[in-house]
Amino acid sequence: MTDLIQIGLGPWGLDWAANILPQLPDADVVGWVDASPEARAAFTGGEVYAGVEEALAATGAVAAIAPVAIGAHAAVARQVLEAGAHLLLEKPFTLDTATARELAGLAERKGLVFAIDQNYRLFPGVPVVRDLLERRAVGTIRRVSLEWHRHHSGVRDSNALVELAIHHFDLMRHLFGREGVAITCVPVTPVRTAQDRTPGASLIVELDGGLTIDYVLSSQGVGPQTPWPGVWRISGDEGLLQWGAAPDDHRSVSITDADGNVSAVEVPELPLFERAGVLRAFLDAVEGSGEPTSPAADNARSVAMLEAALDSARTGERAKVRRW
Ligand SMILES: NC(=O)c1ccc[n+]([C@@H]2O[C@H](COP(=O)([O-])OP(=O)(O)OC[C@H]3O[C@@H](n4cnc5c(N)ncnc54)[C@H](O)[C@@H]3O)[C@@H](O)[C@H]2O)c1
Incomplete structure:
Protein backbone atom coordinates (compact mmCIF):
# COMPACT_ATOMS: atom_id res chain seq x y z
CA MET A 1 0.00 0.00 0.00
CA ARG A 121 2.34 6.11 -24.25
CA LEU A 122 -0.06 3.53 -22.84
CA PHE A 123 -2.53 3.31 -25.69
CA PRO A 124 -2.38 -0.35 -26.85
CA GLY A 125 -1.20 0.59 -30.37
CA VAL A 126 2.01 2.16 -29.04
CA PRO A 127 4.04 -0.97 -28.16
CA VAL A 128 2.84 -2.58 -31.41
CA VAL A 129 3.98 0.33 -33.60
CA ARG A 130 7.26 0.68 -31.69
CA ASP A 131 7.98 -3.00 -32.19
CA LEU A 132 7.19 -2.80 -35.94
CA LEU A 133 9.52 0.19 -36.28
CA GLU A 134 12.29 -1.52 -34.34
CA ARG A 135 11.95 -4.58 -36.61
CA ARG A 136 12.04 -2.31 -39.69
CA ALA A 137 8.71 -3.79 -40.87
CA VAL A 138 8.42 -1.14 -43.63
CA GLY A 139 12.15 -0.68 -44.19
CA THR A 140 13.90 2.66 -43.73
CA ILE A 141 11.44 5.38 -42.75
CA ARG A 142 11.31 8.17 -45.34
CA ARG A 143 8.32 10.32 -44.41
CA VAL A 144 5.75 10.58 -41.60
CA SER A 145 2.47 12.45 -41.36
CA LEU A 146 0.36 12.86 -38.24
CA GLU A 147 -3.16 14.24 -38.24
CA TRP A 148 -5.09 15.12 -35.09
CA HIS A 149 -8.55 16.44 -35.66
CA ARG A 150 -11.24 16.55 -32.96
CA HIS A 151 -14.06 18.92 -32.04
CA HIS A 152 -12.96 19.46 -28.51
CA SER A 153 -13.93 22.60 -26.61
CA GLY A 154 -11.31 22.01 -23.84
CA VAL A 155 -8.58 22.19 -26.48
CA ARG A 156 -10.26 24.80 -28.71
CA ASP A 157 -10.62 27.22 -25.78
CA SER A 158 -7.00 26.89 -24.66
CA ASN A 159 -3.57 26.70 -26.28
CA ALA A 160 -3.69 23.47 -28.32
CA LEU A 161 0.11 23.30 -28.43
CA VAL A 162 0.39 23.32 -24.65
CA GLU A 163 -2.63 21.06 -24.05
CA LEU A 164 -2.23 18.56 -26.89
CA ALA A 165 0.94 18.82 -28.95
CA ILE A 166 3.04 17.87 -25.91
CA HIS A 167 1.44 14.38 -26.11
CA HIS A 168 2.39 14.06 -29.77
CA PHE A 169 5.95 15.40 -29.34
CA ASP A 170 6.45 12.86 -26.58
CA LEU A 171 4.98 10.07 -28.75
CA MET A 172 7.28 11.00 -31.65
CA ARG A 173 10.33 10.56 -29.40
CA HIS A 174 8.93 7.35 -27.90
CA LEU A 175 7.89 5.69 -31.18
CA PHE A 176 10.93 6.55 -33.30
CA GLY A 177 13.59 6.64 -30.57
CA ARG A 178 14.86 9.94 -31.98
CA GLU A 179 15.15 13.42 -30.50
CA GLY A 180 13.73 16.67 -31.87
CA VAL A 181 16.05 18.83 -33.97
CA ALA A 182 13.89 21.78 -35.10
CA ILE A 183 10.22 22.77 -35.38
CA THR A 184 8.39 25.16 -37.66
CA CYS A 185 4.95 25.98 -36.30
CA VAL A 186 2.18 28.06 -37.85
CA PRO A 187 -0.63 28.42 -35.30
CA VAL A 188 -4.25 28.91 -36.42
CA THR A 189 -4.42 32.17 -34.43
CA PRO A 190 -1.45 34.24 -33.21
CA VAL A 191 0.42 32.82 -30.20
CA ARG A 192 2.72 35.32 -28.50
CA THR A 193 2.75 33.67 -25.07
CA ALA A 194 1.88 30.16 -23.91
CA GLN A 195 -1.24 31.68 -22.34
CA ASP A 196 -2.65 32.77 -25.73
CA ARG A 197 -5.40 30.53 -26.99
CA THR A 198 -5.20 28.78 -30.31
CA PRO A 199 -7.35 25.91 -31.56
CA GLY A 200 -4.56 24.27 -33.57
CA ALA A 201 -1.50 24.58 -35.77
CA SER A 202 0.36 23.20 -38.78
CA LEU A 203 3.85 22.02 -37.93
CA ILE A 204 6.94 20.58 -39.57
CA VAL A 205 8.84 18.58 -36.98
CA GLU A 206 12.44 17.56 -37.74
CA LEU A 207 13.88 14.62 -35.80
CA ASP A 208 17.40 13.18 -35.66
CA GLY A 209 18.63 11.38 -38.76
CA GLY A 210 16.78 13.64 -41.20
CA LEU A 211 13.28 12.32 -40.40
CA THR A 212 10.53 14.90 -40.95
CA ILE A 213 6.97 14.71 -39.62
CA ASP A 214 4.15 16.77 -41.15
CA TYR A 215 1.83 17.36 -38.23
CA VAL A 216 -1.63 18.92 -38.33
CA LEU A 217 -3.39 19.68 -35.05
CA SER A 218 -7.00 20.91 -35.18
CA SER A 219 -9.77 21.09 -32.60
CA GLN A 220 -12.13 22.92 -34.95
CA GLY A 221 -14.62 21.93 -37.58
CA VAL A 222 -16.86 18.99 -38.30
CA GLY A 223 -16.50 15.49 -39.69
CA PRO A 224 -15.06 12.23 -38.40
CA GLN A 225 -12.70 12.61 -35.46
CA THR A 226 -9.27 11.07 -35.28
CA PRO A 227 -8.44 9.09 -32.11
CA TRP A 228 -6.63 10.98 -29.32
CA PRO A 229 -3.14 9.75 -30.34
CA GLY A 230 -3.94 10.83 -33.93
CA VAL A 231 -3.72 9.14 -37.33
CA TRP A 232 -0.12 8.23 -38.25
CA ARG A 233 1.07 7.45 -41.77
CA ILE A 234 4.64 6.15 -41.64
CA SER A 235 6.13 5.63 -45.10
CA GLY A 236 9.19 3.43 -45.48
CA ASP A 237 11.10 2.33 -48.56
CA GLU A 238 9.45 -1.12 -48.30
CA GLY A 239 5.87 -0.17 -47.36
CA LEU A 240 3.48 1.93 -45.36
CA LEU A 241 2.63 1.58 -41.68
CA GLN A 242 -0.62 3.19 -40.56
CA TRP A 243 -1.80 3.61 -37.00
CA GLY A 244 -5.18 5.07 -35.99
CA ALA A 245 -8.22 5.73 -38.11
CA ALA A 246 -11.16 8.11 -38.11
CA PRO A 247 -13.73 7.91 -36.65
CA ASP A 248 -11.96 7.49 -33.34
CA ASP A 249 -10.25 4.10 -33.75
CA HIS A 250 -6.96 4.00 -31.84
CA ARG A 251 -6.56 0.23 -32.26
CA SER A 252 -6.29 0.14 -36.05
CA VAL A 253 -2.74 -0.78 -37.18
CA SER A 254 -1.98 -1.97 -40.71
CA ILE A 255 0.92 -2.51 -43.09
CA THR A 256 0.71 -1.98 -46.84
CA ASP A 257 3.52 -3.76 -48.69
CA ALA A 258 5.31 -2.58 -51.83
CA ASP A 259 2.73 -4.42 -53.99
CA GLY A 260 -0.17 -2.65 -52.31
CA ASN A 261 -1.33 -5.62 -50.19
CA VAL A 262 -2.80 -4.43 -46.88
CA SER A 263 -2.58 -6.55 -43.74
CA ALA A 264 -4.10 -5.68 -40.39
CA VAL A 265 -1.82 -6.05 -37.37
CA GLU A 266 -3.24 -7.45 -34.13
CA VAL A 267 -3.24 -5.01 -31.22
CA PRO A 268 -3.50 -6.81 -27.86
CA GLU A 269 -5.09 -5.07 -24.87
CA LEU A 270 -2.66 -3.74 -22.27
CA PRO A 271 -3.16 -4.93 -18.67
CA LEU A 272 -3.97 -1.32 -17.70
CA PHE A 273 -5.05 1.39 -20.14
CA SER A 294 8.00 8.91 -18.51
CA PRO A 295 10.69 9.93 -15.98
CA ALA A 296 10.89 13.71 -15.56
CA ALA A 297 14.59 13.88 -16.59
CA ASP A 298 13.76 12.27 -19.94
CA ASN A 299 10.49 14.18 -20.31
CA ALA A 300 12.47 17.45 -20.31
CA ARG A 301 13.37 16.52 -23.92
CA SER A 302 9.66 16.44 -24.84
CA VAL A 303 9.33 19.83 -23.12
CA ALA A 304 12.21 21.06 -25.31
CA MET A 305 10.09 20.26 -28.38
CA LEU A 306 7.10 22.12 -26.96
CA GLU A 307 9.35 25.08 -26.15
CA ALA A 308 10.63 25.11 -29.75
CA ALA A 309 7.07 24.95 -31.13
CA LEU A 310 6.02 27.90 -28.95
CA ASP A 311 9.15 29.85 -30.01
CA SER A 312 8.40 29.19 -33.68
CA ALA A 313 4.73 30.12 -33.26
CA ARG A 314 5.79 33.42 -31.70
CA THR A 315 8.57 34.39 -34.13
CA GLY A 316 7.34 32.81 -37.36
CA GLU A 317 10.81 31.24 -37.75
CA ARG A 318 12.04 27.64 -37.68
CA ALA A 319 13.15 27.05 -34.06
CA LYS A 320 15.91 24.67 -33.00
CA VAL A 321 15.07 22.21 -30.22
CA ARG A 322 17.38 22.75 -27.23
CA ARG A 323 19.83 19.84 -26.78
CA TRP A 324 22.12 18.79 -23.93
N1 LIG B 1 -3.07 13.61 -19.60
C1 LIG B 1 -4.17 14.06 -20.17
O1 LIG B 1 -4.66 13.48 -21.14
C2 LIG B 1 -4.83 15.29 -19.60
C3 LIG B 1 -6.14 15.65 -19.97
C4 LIG B 1 -6.70 16.79 -19.39
C5 LIG B 1 -5.96 17.56 -18.47
N2 LIG B 1 -4.68 17.17 -18.17
C6 LIG B 1 -3.85 17.96 -17.22
O2 LIG B 1 -4.44 17.87 -15.92
C7 LIG B 1 -4.14 19.05 -15.18
C8 LIG B 1 -5.42 19.60 -14.57
O3 LIG B 1 -6.35 19.90 -15.58
P1 LIG B 1 -7.70 20.72 -15.20
O4 LIG B 1 -8.40 20.98 -16.48
O5 LIG B 1 -8.41 20.04 -14.09
O6 LIG B 1 -6.99 22.08 -14.68
P2 LIG B 1 -7.58 23.38 -13.97
O7 LIG B 1 -6.95 24.54 -14.64
O8 LIG B 1 -9.06 23.29 -13.89
O9 LIG B 1 -6.92 23.32 -12.50
C9 LIG B 1 -7.05 22.22 -11.64
C10 LIG B 1 -7.06 22.68 -10.20
O10 LIG B 1 -5.76 23.13 -9.77
C11 LIG B 1 -5.99 24.03 -8.68
N3 LIG B 1 -4.76 24.78 -8.37
C12 LIG B 1 -4.22 25.82 -9.07
N4 LIG B 1 -3.06 26.22 -8.48
C13 LIG B 1 -2.86 25.41 -7.41
C14 LIG B 1 -1.85 25.30 -6.44
N5 LIG B 1 -0.76 26.10 -6.45
N6 LIG B 1 -1.97 24.35 -5.48
C15 LIG B 1 -3.04 23.52 -5.45
N7 LIG B 1 -4.05 23.58 -6.35
C16 LIG B 1 -3.95 24.51 -7.33
C17 LIG B 1 -7.14 24.88 -9.19
O11 LIG B 1 -7.79 25.54 -8.09
C18 LIG B 1 -8.02 23.84 -9.88
O12 LIG B 1 -9.07 23.37 -9.03
C19 LIG B 1 -3.42 20.00 -16.17
O13 LIG B 1 -2.05 19.87 -15.97
C20 LIG B 1 -3.78 19.44 -17.55
O14 LIG B 1 -2.76 19.67 -18.51
C21 LIG B 1 -4.12 16.05 -18.69
Whole structure:
Protein backbone atom coordinates (compact mmCIF):
# COMPACT_ATOMS: atom_id res chain seq x y z
CA MET A 1 0.00 0.00 0.00
CA THR A 2 1.34 3.48 -0.92
CA ASP A 3 -0.02 6.54 0.89
CA LEU A 4 -0.56 9.40 -1.56
CA ILE A 5 -1.95 12.89 -1.64
CA GLN A 6 -3.75 14.21 -4.73
CA ILE A 7 -3.09 17.85 -5.66
CA GLY A 8 -5.71 19.45 -7.93
CA LEU A 9 -9.46 19.00 -7.84
CA GLY A 10 -10.44 20.59 -11.14
CA PRO A 11 -12.25 18.64 -13.89
CA TRP A 12 -9.28 16.35 -14.59
CA GLY A 13 -8.44 15.82 -10.91
CA LEU A 14 -12.04 14.81 -10.20
CA ASP A 15 -11.82 12.35 -13.09
CA TRP A 16 -8.61 10.86 -11.62
CA ALA A 17 -10.38 10.49 -8.25
CA ALA A 18 -13.52 8.89 -9.71
CA ASN A 19 -12.14 6.72 -12.52
CA ILE A 20 -8.41 6.05 -12.21
CA LEU A 21 -7.42 5.74 -8.54
CA PRO A 22 -10.13 3.14 -7.78
CA GLN A 23 -8.53 0.83 -10.39
CA LEU A 24 -5.41 0.47 -8.19
CA PRO A 25 -6.35 -0.68 -4.70
CA ASP A 26 -2.77 -0.25 -3.41
CA ALA A 27 -2.94 3.51 -4.13
CA ASP A 28 -4.30 4.87 -0.86
CA VAL A 29 -5.17 8.56 -1.19
CA VAL A 30 -4.97 9.95 2.35
CA GLY A 31 -5.50 13.64 1.56
CA TRP A 32 -6.36 16.09 -1.21
CA VAL A 33 -5.10 19.63 -1.93
CA ASP A 34 -6.56 22.51 -3.89
CA ALA A 35 -5.71 26.21 -3.69
CA SER A 36 -9.30 27.23 -4.49
CA PRO A 37 -11.72 27.53 -1.54
CA GLU A 38 -14.61 26.69 -3.91
CA ALA A 39 -12.93 23.47 -5.09
CA ARG A 40 -12.17 22.50 -1.46
CA ALA A 41 -15.76 23.17 -0.37
CA ALA A 42 -17.24 21.21 -3.30
CA PHE A 43 -15.16 18.05 -2.68
CA THR A 44 -16.79 15.47 -0.43
CA GLY A 45 -14.37 12.56 -0.91
CA GLY A 46 -12.16 13.23 2.14
CA GLU A 47 -9.92 15.75 3.94
CA VAL A 48 -8.87 18.62 1.63
CA TYR A 49 -5.96 20.93 2.47
CA ALA A 50 -5.11 24.37 1.08
CA GLY A 51 -1.37 23.71 0.74
CA VAL A 52 0.99 20.91 -0.26
CA GLU A 53 3.36 21.09 2.75
CA GLU A 54 0.46 21.10 5.18
CA ALA A 55 -1.12 18.04 3.50
CA LEU A 56 2.15 16.07 3.41
CA ALA A 57 2.92 16.90 7.05
CA ALA A 58 -0.60 16.07 8.29
CA THR A 59 -0.96 12.79 6.39
CA GLY A 60 2.61 11.44 6.33
CA ALA A 61 2.06 10.52 2.64
CA VAL A 62 5.20 9.39 0.81
CA ALA A 63 4.05 10.41 -2.67
CA ALA A 64 1.78 12.79 -4.57
CA ILE A 65 -0.11 12.79 -7.83
CA ALA A 66 -0.71 16.25 -9.25
CA PRO A 67 -3.45 16.84 -11.85
CA VAL A 68 -3.09 20.53 -11.03
CA ALA A 69 -3.48 23.71 -13.14
CA ILE A 70 -0.65 24.02 -15.68
CA GLY A 71 0.48 27.40 -14.33
CA ALA A 72 1.11 25.78 -10.91
CA HIS A 73 3.13 22.75 -12.16
CA ALA A 74 6.60 24.10 -11.37
CA ALA A 75 5.71 25.56 -7.95
CA VAL A 76 3.82 22.44 -6.87
CA ALA A 77 6.60 20.12 -8.08
CA ARG A 78 9.18 22.12 -6.12
CA GLN A 79 7.04 21.98 -2.95
CA VAL A 80 6.48 18.21 -3.19
CA LEU A 81 10.11 17.37 -3.97
CA GLU A 82 11.54 19.75 -1.35
CA ALA A 83 9.26 18.04 1.19
CA GLY A 84 10.84 14.69 0.22
CA ALA A 85 7.86 13.03 -1.50
CA HIS A 86 7.78 11.17 -4.84
CA LEU A 87 5.70 12.84 -7.55
CA LEU A 88 3.57 11.94 -10.58
CA LEU A 89 2.80 15.28 -12.29
CA GLU A 90 0.36 15.82 -15.16
CA LYS A 91 1.58 16.91 -18.57
CA PRO A 92 2.91 19.34 -19.76
CA PHE A 93 5.72 19.02 -17.18
CA THR A 94 6.67 22.71 -17.71
CA LEU A 95 6.71 25.10 -20.65
CA ASP A 96 10.48 25.65 -20.61
CA THR A 97 13.45 23.34 -20.59
CA ALA A 98 15.46 25.20 -17.96
CA THR A 99 12.77 24.75 -15.29
CA ALA A 100 12.19 21.11 -16.29
CA ARG A 101 15.88 20.28 -15.97
CA GLU A 102 16.21 22.11 -12.67
CA LEU A 103 13.25 20.20 -11.15
CA ALA A 104 14.39 16.84 -12.53
CA GLY A 105 17.82 17.56 -10.97
CA LEU A 106 16.21 18.33 -7.62
CA ALA A 107 14.41 14.95 -7.64
CA GLU A 108 17.62 13.17 -8.58
CA ARG A 109 19.61 14.83 -5.77
CA LYS A 110 16.92 13.82 -3.28
CA GLY A 111 16.65 10.26 -4.62
CA LEU A 112 12.94 10.65 -5.43
CA VAL A 113 10.82 9.13 -8.21
CA PHE A 114 9.56 11.98 -10.38
CA ALA A 115 7.37 11.06 -13.35
CA ILE A 116 5.19 12.89 -15.84
CA ASP A 117 1.78 11.60 -16.92
CA GLN A 118 2.33 11.03 -20.64
CA ASN A 119 -0.63 8.68 -20.75
CA TYR A 120 -0.71 8.40 -24.56
CA ARG A 121 2.34 6.11 -24.25
CA LEU A 122 -0.06 3.53 -22.84
CA PHE A 123 -2.53 3.31 -25.69
CA PRO A 124 -2.38 -0.35 -26.85
CA GLY A 125 -1.20 0.59 -30.37
CA VAL A 126 2.01 2.16 -29.04
CA PRO A 127 4.04 -0.97 -28.16
CA VAL A 128 2.84 -2.58 -31.41
CA VAL A 129 3.98 0.33 -33.60
CA ARG A 130 7.26 0.68 -31.69
CA ASP A 131 7.98 -3.00 -32.19
CA LEU A 132 7.19 -2.80 -35.94
CA LEU A 133 9.52 0.19 -36.28
CA GLU A 134 12.29 -1.52 -34.34
CA ARG A 135 11.95 -4.58 -36.61
CA ARG A 136 12.04 -2.31 -39.69
CA ALA A 137 8.71 -3.79 -40.87
CA VAL A 138 8.42 -1.14 -43.63
CA GLY A 139 12.15 -0.68 -44.19
CA THR A 140 13.90 2.66 -43.73
CA ILE A 141 11.44 5.38 -42.75
CA ARG A 142 11.31 8.17 -45.34
CA ARG A 143 8.32 10.32 -44.41
CA VAL A 144 5.75 10.58 -41.60
CA SER A 145 2.47 12.45 -41.36
CA LEU A 146 0.36 12.86 -38.24
CA GLU A 147 -3.16 14.24 -38.24
CA TRP A 148 -5.09 15.12 -35.09
CA HIS A 149 -8.55 16.44 -35.66
CA ARG A 150 -11.24 16.55 -32.96
CA HIS A 151 -14.06 18.92 -32.04
CA HIS A 152 -12.96 19.46 -28.51
CA SER A 153 -13.93 22.60 -26.61
CA GLY A 154 -11.31 22.01 -23.84
CA VAL A 155 -8.58 22.19 -26.48
CA ARG A 156 -10.26 24.80 -28.71
CA ASP A 157 -10.62 27.22 -25.78
CA SER A 158 -7.00 26.89 -24.66
CA ASN A 159 -3.57 26.70 -26.28
CA ALA A 160 -3.69 23.47 -28.32
CA LEU A 161 0.11 23.30 -28.43
CA VAL A 162 0.39 23.32 -24.65
CA GLU A 163 -2.63 21.06 -24.05
CA LEU A 164 -2.23 18.56 -26.89
CA ALA A 165 0.94 18.82 -28.95
CA ILE A 166 3.04 17.87 -25.91
CA HIS A 167 1.44 14.38 -26.11
CA HIS A 168 2.39 14.06 -29.77
CA PHE A 169 5.95 15.40 -29.34
CA ASP A 170 6.45 12.86 -26.58
CA LEU A 171 4.98 10.07 -28.75
CA MET A 172 7.28 11.00 -31.65
CA ARG A 173 10.33 10.56 -29.40
CA HIS A 174 8.93 7.35 -27.90
CA LEU A 175 7.89 5.69 -31.18
CA PHE A 176 10.93 6.55 -33.30
CA GLY A 177 13.59 6.64 -30.57
CA ARG A 178 14.86 9.94 -31.98
CA GLU A 179 15.15 13.42 -30.50
CA GLY A 180 13.73 16.67 -31.87
CA VAL A 181 16.05 18.83 -33.97
CA ALA A 182 13.89 21.78 -35.10
CA ILE A 183 10.22 22.77 -35.38
CA THR A 184 8.39 25.16 -37.66
CA CYS A 185 4.95 25.98 -36.30
CA VAL A 186 2.18 28.06 -37.85
CA PRO A 187 -0.63 28.42 -35.30
CA VAL A 188 -4.25 28.91 -36.42
CA THR A 189 -4.42 32.17 -34.43
CA PRO A 190 -1.45 34.24 -33.21
CA VAL A 191 0.42 32.82 -30.20
CA ARG A 192 2.72 35.32 -28.50
CA THR A 193 2.75 33.67 -25.07
CA ALA A 194 1.88 30.16 -23.91
CA GLN A 195 -1.24 31.68 -22.34
CA ASP A 196 -2.65 32.77 -25.73
CA ARG A 197 -5.40 30.53 -26.99
CA THR A 198 -5.20 28.78 -30.31
CA PRO A 199 -7.35 25.91 -31.56
CA GLY A 200 -4.56 24.27 -33.57
CA ALA A 201 -1.50 24.58 -35.77
CA SER A 202 0.36 23.20 -38.78
CA LEU A 203 3.85 22.02 -37.93
CA ILE A 204 6.94 20.58 -39.57
CA VAL A 205 8.84 18.58 -36.98
CA GLU A 206 12.44 17.56 -37.74
CA LEU A 207 13.88 14.62 -35.80
CA ASP A 208 17.40 13.18 -35.66
CA GLY A 209 18.63 11.38 -38.76
CA GLY A 210 16.78 13.64 -41.20
CA LEU A 211 13.28 12.32 -40.40
CA THR A 212 10.53 14.90 -40.95
CA ILE A 213 6.97 14.71 -39.62
CA ASP A 214 4.15 16.77 -41.15
CA TYR A 215 1.83 17.36 -38.23
CA VAL A 216 -1.63 18.92 -38.33
CA LEU A 217 -3.39 19.68 -35.05
CA SER A 218 -7.00 20.91 -35.18
CA SER A 219 -9.77 21.09 -32.60
CA GLN A 220 -12.13 22.92 -34.95
CA GLY A 221 -14.62 21.93 -37.58
CA VAL A 222 -16.86 18.99 -38.30
CA GLY A 223 -16.50 15.49 -39.69
CA PRO A 224 -15.06 12.23 -38.40
CA GLN A 225 -12.70 12.61 -35.46
CA THR A 226 -9.27 11.07 -35.28
CA PRO A 227 -8.44 9.09 -32.11
CA TRP A 228 -6.63 10.98 -29.32
CA PRO A 229 -3.14 9.75 -30.34
CA GLY A 230 -3.94 10.83 -33.93
CA VAL A 231 -3.72 9.14 -37.33
CA TRP A 232 -0.12 8.23 -38.25
CA ARG A 233 1.07 7.45 -41.77
CA ILE A 234 4.64 6.15 -41.64
CA SER A 235 6.13 5.63 -45.10
CA GLY A 236 9.19 3.43 -45.48
CA ASP A 237 11.10 2.33 -48.56
CA GLU A 238 9.45 -1.12 -48.30
CA GLY A 239 5.87 -0.17 -47.36
CA LEU A 240 3.48 1.93 -45.36
CA LEU A 241 2.63 1.58 -41.68
CA GLN A 242 -0.62 3.19 -40.56
CA TRP A 243 -1.80 3.61 -37.00
CA GLY A 244 -5.18 5.07 -35.99
CA ALA A 245 -8.22 5.73 -38.11
CA ALA A 246 -11.16 8.11 -38.11
CA PRO A 247 -13.73 7.91 -36.65
CA ASP A 248 -11.96 7.49 -33.34
CA ASP A 249 -10.25 4.10 -33.75
CA HIS A 250 -6.96 4.00 -31.84
CA ARG A 251 -6.56 0.23 -32.26
CA SER A 252 -6.29 0.14 -36.05
CA VAL A 253 -2.74 -0.78 -37.18
CA SER A 254 -1.98 -1.97 -40.71
CA ILE A 255 0.92 -2.51 -43.09
CA THR A 256 0.71 -1.98 -46.84
CA ASP A 257 3.52 -3.76 -48.69
CA ALA A 258 5.31 -2.58 -51.83
CA ASP A 259 2.73 -4.42 -53.99
CA GLY A 260 -0.17 -2.65 -52.31
CA ASN A 261 -1.33 -5.62 -50.19
CA VAL A 262 -2.80 -4.43 -46.88
CA SER A 263 -2.58 -6.55 -43.74
CA ALA A 264 -4.10 -5.68 -40.39
CA VAL A 265 -1.82 -6.05 -37.37
CA GLU A 266 -3.24 -7.45 -34.13
CA VAL A 267 -3.24 -5.01 -31.22
CA PRO A 268 -3.50 -6.81 -27.86
CA GLU A 269 -5.09 -5.07 -24.87
CA LEU A 270 -2.66 -3.74 -22.27
CA PRO A 271 -3.16 -4.93 -18.67
CA LEU A 272 -3.97 -1.32 -17.70
CA PHE A 273 -5.05 1.39 -20.14
CA GLU A 274 -3.29 4.80 -20.32
CA ARG A 275 -3.50 6.75 -16.99
CA ALA A 276 -4.06 3.60 -14.91
CA GLY A 277 -0.93 2.04 -16.44
CA VAL A 278 1.07 5.21 -15.81
CA LEU A 279 -0.01 5.17 -12.16
CA ARG A 280 0.85 1.44 -11.86
CA ALA A 281 4.40 2.05 -13.15
CA PHE A 282 4.78 5.05 -10.80
CA LEU A 283 3.66 3.06 -7.73
CA ASP A 284 5.99 0.20 -8.66
CA ALA A 285 8.91 2.63 -9.05
CA VAL A 286 8.10 4.16 -5.63
CA GLU A 287 8.16 0.63 -4.20
CA GLY A 288 11.59 0.13 -5.82
CA SER A 289 10.78 -1.98 -8.88
CA GLY A 290 10.92 -0.74 -12.46
CA GLU A 291 10.92 2.65 -14.16
CA PRO A 292 8.07 5.14 -14.49
CA THR A 293 6.47 5.48 -17.94
CA SER A 294 8.00 8.91 -18.51
CA PRO A 295 10.69 9.93 -15.98
CA ALA A 296 10.89 13.71 -15.56
CA ALA A 297 14.59 13.88 -16.59
CA ASP A 298 13.76 12.27 -19.94
CA ASN A 299 10.49 14.18 -20.31
CA ALA A 300 12.47 17.45 -20.31
CA ARG A 301 13.37 16.52 -23.92
CA SER A 302 9.66 16.44 -24.84
CA VAL A 303 9.33 19.83 -23.12
CA ALA A 304 12.21 21.06 -25.31
CA MET A 305 10.09 20.26 -28.38
CA LEU A 306 7.10 22.12 -26.96
CA GLU A 307 9.35 25.08 -26.15
CA ALA A 308 10.63 25.11 -29.75
CA ALA A 309 7.07 24.95 -31.13
CA LEU A 310 6.02 27.90 -28.95
CA ASP A 311 9.15 29.85 -30.01
CA SER A 312 8.40 29.19 -33.68
CA ALA A 313 4.73 30.12 -33.26
CA ARG A 314 5.79 33.42 -31.70
CA THR A 315 8.57 34.39 -34.13
CA GLY A 316 7.34 32.81 -37.36
CA GLU A 317 10.81 31.24 -37.75
CA ARG A 318 12.04 27.64 -37.68
CA ALA A 319 13.15 27.05 -34.06
CA LYS A 320 15.91 24.67 -33.00
CA VAL A 321 15.07 22.21 -30.22
CA ARG A 322 17.38 22.75 -27.23
CA ARG A 323 19.83 19.84 -26.78
CA TRP A 324 22.12 18.79 -23.93
N1 LIG B 1 -3.07 13.61 -19.60
C1 LIG B 1 -4.17 14.06 -20.17
O1 LIG B 1 -4.66 13.48 -21.14
C2 LIG B 1 -4.83 15.29 -19.60
C3 LIG B 1 -6.14 15.65 -19.97
C4 LIG B 1 -6.70 16.79 -19.39
C5 LIG B 1 -5.96 17.56 -18.47
N2 LIG B 1 -4.68 17.17 -18.17
C6 LIG B 1 -3.85 17.96 -17.22
O2 LIG B 1 -4.44 17.87 -15.92
C7 LIG B 1 -4.14 19.05 -15.18
C8 LIG B 1 -5.42 19.60 -14.57
O3 LIG B 1 -6.35 19.90 -15.58
P1 LIG B 1 -7.70 20.72 -15.20
O4 LIG B 1 -8.40 20.98 -16.48
O5 LIG B 1 -8.41 20.04 -14.09
O6 LIG B 1 -6.99 22.08 -14.68
P2 LIG B 1 -7.58 23.38 -13.97
O7 LIG B 1 -6.95 24.54 -14.64
O8 LIG B 1 -9.06 23.29 -13.89
O9 LIG B 1 -6.92 23.32 -12.50
C9 LIG B 1 -7.05 22.22 -11.64
C10 LIG B 1 -7.06 22.68 -10.20
O10 LIG B 1 -5.76 23.13 -9.77
C11 LIG B 1 -5.99 24.03 -8.68
N3 LIG B 1 -4.76 24.78 -8.37
C12 LIG B 1 -4.22 25.82 -9.07
N4 LIG B 1 -3.06 26.22 -8.48
C13 LIG B 1 -2.86 25.41 -7.41
C14 LIG B 1 -1.85 25.30 -6.44
N5 LIG B 1 -0.76 26.10 -6.45
N6 LIG B 1 -1.97 24.35 -5.48
C15 LIG B 1 -3.04 23.52 -5.45
N7 LIG B 1 -4.05 23.58 -6.35
C16 LIG B 1 -3.95 24.51 -7.33
C17 LIG B 1 -7.14 24.88 -9.19
O11 LIG B 1 -7.79 25.54 -8.09
C18 LIG B 1 -8.02 23.84 -9.88
O12 LIG B 1 -9.07 23.37 -9.03
C19 LIG B 1 -3.42 20.00 -16.17
O13 LIG B 1 -2.05 19.87 -15.97
C20 LIG B 1 -3.78 19.44 -17.55
O14 LIG B 1 -2.76 19.67 -18.51
C21 LIG B 1 -4.12 16.05 -18.69
